Amino acid sequence: MSAEPMQDTRPVEYVARDPWWRDAVVYQVYLRSFADGNGDGVGDFAGLRARLPYLAELGVDAVWVTPHYVSGGADGGYDVVDFTAVDPDYGTVEDVRGLVEDAHALGLRVLLDIVPNHTSDQHQWFQTALNDPDSPEAARYHFLPASEEPPNNWQSMFGGPAWSRTPDGRWYLHLFTPQQPDLNWDNPQVAEDFDRTLKFWFDLGVDGFRVDVAYGLFKDPAYRDNAGIYSPTLFGHGPEQAMTTNQPRVHQIWRRWRALCDSYAEPKMLVGEVSLADLDEVGLYARPDELHHAFQFRLLKSDWDAESFAGTIAEALTAFDQVGAPAPWVLGNHDKARQVTRYGSLRRARAAALLTLSLPGSAYLYAGEELGLPEAHVPDAARRDPIFFRSNGKRAGRDGCRIPMPWEASDPNAGFSTGTPWLPQPADWPGYAVDQQESDPDSTFTLYRQALMLRQLYTALGSGRASVTRDGDVIRVDLEGRSDAVTCWINMGSEPVTIPADRVLLASMPDTPGPVAGRLTLPGDTAVWVMA
CATH class of the missing domain: 3.20.20.80 (Glycosidases)
Structure with a gap:
């Protein structure tokens, strides 16, 4: 069968298991x-x-x-x-x-x-903020003054408005449940406290x-309306959440956290x-x-x-x-x-x-x-x-x-x-x-265990270079490692197809026939790893 390369496919190379992650x-x-x-x-x-x-x-x-x-x-x-x-x-x-x-x-x-x-909302900071609007703790959240309507059209990802009222009439932001008030990361005390939290668990030996x-x-500092209302049917957080997610300032936090990770003898x-x-x-x-x-x-x-x-x-x-x-x-x-x-x-x-x-x-x-x-x-x-x-x-x-x-x-x-x-x-x-499942050679557990063992043995799996092609319902991924090469084929259609194969490392289903004269009949909804 023939296949045309997918557009924008480029090989990617990684160093095997160094570093481990x-x-x-x-x-x-x-x-x-x-x-x-x-x-x-x-x-x-x-x-x-x-x-x-x-x-x-x-x-x-x-x-x-x-x-x-x-x-x-x-x-x-x-x-x-x-x-x-x-x-x-x-x-x-x-x-x-x-x-x-x-x-x-x-x-x-x-x-x-x-x-x-x-x-x-039971965190000590938020409890103090509820009792004292002028406290430093209140500045660690998003509180806005009392008004008849919510401050803007922001919606909770779990449904309903992203704003709830305190007993004294103020509004506070929660992009999830009302019991999860959002922190204000423009307040440096928030970042400093999380530094301490990370160090606490890292020093205990946690790896990441x-x-x-x-x-x-980070949220829009002017609390402007989002361009649309968030819907769980949308693919992912785009213009409809432009004011509440993916603010450029967030990257400064990850640089700060990465520096902390790298400060350990064995980086986190x-x-x-x-x-x-x-x-x-x-x-x-x-x-x-x-x-x-x-x-x-x-x-x-x-x-x-x-x-x-x-x-x-x-x-x-x-x-x-x-x-x-x-x-x-x-x-x-x-x-x-x-x-x-x-x-x-x-x-x-x-x-x-x-x-x-x-x-x-x-x-x-x-x-x-x-x-x-x-x-x-x-x-x-x-x-x-x-x-x-x-x-x-x-x-x-x-x-x-x-x-x-x-x-x-x-x-x-x-x-x-x-x-x-x-x-x-x-x-x-x-x-x-x-x-x-542990003793069943055809079980899903056995499939995963075999796949992970082969992933350790062959550098092409997980740590090589990859190129992707597709022909109809069949995807081919060519993987090239430092010392070996493997091709992964997956037939996502319902009808069997014939693919080139001399040696099969692993098939996703036990009913997959072996190769004959360099060809293999790949059933529908099945994947195989083939030595290239």
């Missing part, structure tokens, strides 16, 4: 849902520490833990009361120290989650941070959540003196479509190459419905995994995708996500991708907890359990 595979743990160590139904550090050998066996390089801080409980830990304390539901600061020590002993790095855009809402922080790393539609804009956050990784979510938000996938990969490689940064690849996280459900089948999810794990740069896996977990149905009475409530049930929210992990099929609650899980597990959850 350039081609790292990072495993995201949603702490409440990963493993419960004390039987109260909530995942915690004790449970995570006990499961670290599982992550080492899987073959990842690092673990990223979602917020563990003392929290007001309004948004899954992203409404922080104290940035240098651990929520008692999860353990103690010493448990974090123990996690780092255990992980390092297994060769794993540890990333925590930092939330610089806002605090909880995932930065929440890294494209946010930062990965930013940068939910912008323009990949060139995303790339600017990963310039050499800013964040190490900047998430681009184009694949995460793409339908099962070869043109969309190929175009995104080519565009992302170019955008990050322009700033000399590795491209991070992500198909799932704690904010998005699981890819098995989004793509319409486990078969497609497995193929997409093989594609992204071949690409140059880093890969971020969300806990449970290696088990092929689908999006779970959550009864309305059990829902926790504020998106569901602030939209009056019009948006399902994110609970379905946060269901506790299944570990042992025959144990209560599939081995997650001896108590009642904080979110209910579906009746079929034990069928996805780790102990059911």
